[in-house]
Amino acid sequence: xxxxxxxxxxxxxxxxxxxxxxxxxxxxxxxxxxxxxxxxxxxxxxxxxxxxxxxxxxxxxxxxxxxxxxxxxxxxxxxxxxxxxxxxxxxxxxxxx
Amino acid sequence: xxxxxxxxxxxxxxxxxxxxxxxxxxxxxxxxxxxxxxxxxxxxxxxxxxxxxxxxxxxxxxxxxxxxxxxxxxxxxxxxxxxxxxxxxxxxxxxxx
DNA sequence: AATATTTGGTTTATAAAATAAACTAGTTTA
DNA sequence: TAAACTAGTTTATTTTATAAACCAAATATT
Numbered sequence: 001x002x003x004x005x006x007x008x009x010x011x012x013x014x015x016x017x018x019x020x021x022x023x024x025x026x027x028x029x030x031x032x033x034x035x036x037x038x039x040x041x042x043x044x045x046x047x048x049x050x051x052x053x054x055x056x057x058x059x060x061x062x063x064x065x066x067x068x069x070x071x072x073x074x075x076x077x078x079x080x081x082x083x084x085x086x087x088x089x090x091x092x093x094x095x096x097x
Numbered sequence: 098x099x100x101x102x103x104x105x106x107x108x109x110x111x112x113x114x115x116x117x118x119x120x121x122x123x124x125x126x127x128x129x130x131x132x133x134x135x136x137x138x139x140x141x142x143x144x145x146x147x148x149x150x151x152x153x154x155x156x157x158x159x160x161x162x163x164x165x166x167x168x169x170x171x172x173x174x175x176x177x178x179x180x181x182x183x184x185x186x187x188x189x190x191x192x193x194x
Numbered sequence: 195a196a197t198a199t200t201t202g203g204t205t206t207a208t209a210a211a212a213t214a215a216a217c218t219a220g221t222t223t224a
Numbered sequence: 225t226a227a228a229c230t231a232g233t234t235t236a237t238t239t240t241a242t243a244a245a246c247c248a249a250a251t252a253t254t
């Protein structure tokens with residue numbers, strides 16, 4: 001009756017990251033940190049988990065002399081996100097038969 | 098930008114319990130256990146947390162000789178649930194400005 | 195009538211997650 | 225050249241979720 005919620009997405013910060021990435025081509029570490037208000041450490045850990053799951057791609061580059069970490073959502077990530085949204089919606093409606 | 102998700106409701110089992118209770122007058126332990134497929138131990142713990150937060154009322158009675166635990170959602174619980182739903186929806190739409 | 199099993203739970207222990215704090219390596223500014 | 229800042233990572237701590245073990249009473253079995 002209550003389908004399992006993808007544990008990788010059922011996390012406030014990881015969901016916020018995916019929410020941001022689904023709307024844009026790419027986003028870097030600093031952007032994600034500002035938008036989510038996460039600490040750098042927490043963000044670093046959660047990005048790594050999304051990457052391991054292949055929900056996002058992570059590219060480490062340099063902008064001038066400073067490091068820059070760019071994230072992009074993958075097709076697999078889009079699917080997982082859409083599925084999570086659909087699944088949790090079933091927890092919302094009152095008529096659970 | 099991303100408002101905090103009530104940690105008490107951002108839990109698969111507690112959300113399922115609330116989802117069930119919001120649709121009915123009352124529900125007992127056995128009913129909730131069957132519908133959620135939770136183990137009795139997990140259900141017991143999560144019911145206790147929802148009760149502590151005053152999101153639900155818990156009444157311990159007897160049906161004949163057997164114990165029966167009845168749960169009901171409170172007005173506070175309804176508000177919290179509705180607010181959780183509204184908040185997490187903001188994580189879903191692509192246009193996060 | 196004793197014993198085994200089931201019911202309706204609670205308590206305790208363990209595993210997994212989230213988060214914060216501390217650290218690194220390099221850069222810019224005073 | 226020392227202090228402060230940037231862009232992170234790693235490690236440690238706290239919090240959660242979950243499972244396993246337990247309990248008391250009721251019912252079923254031999």
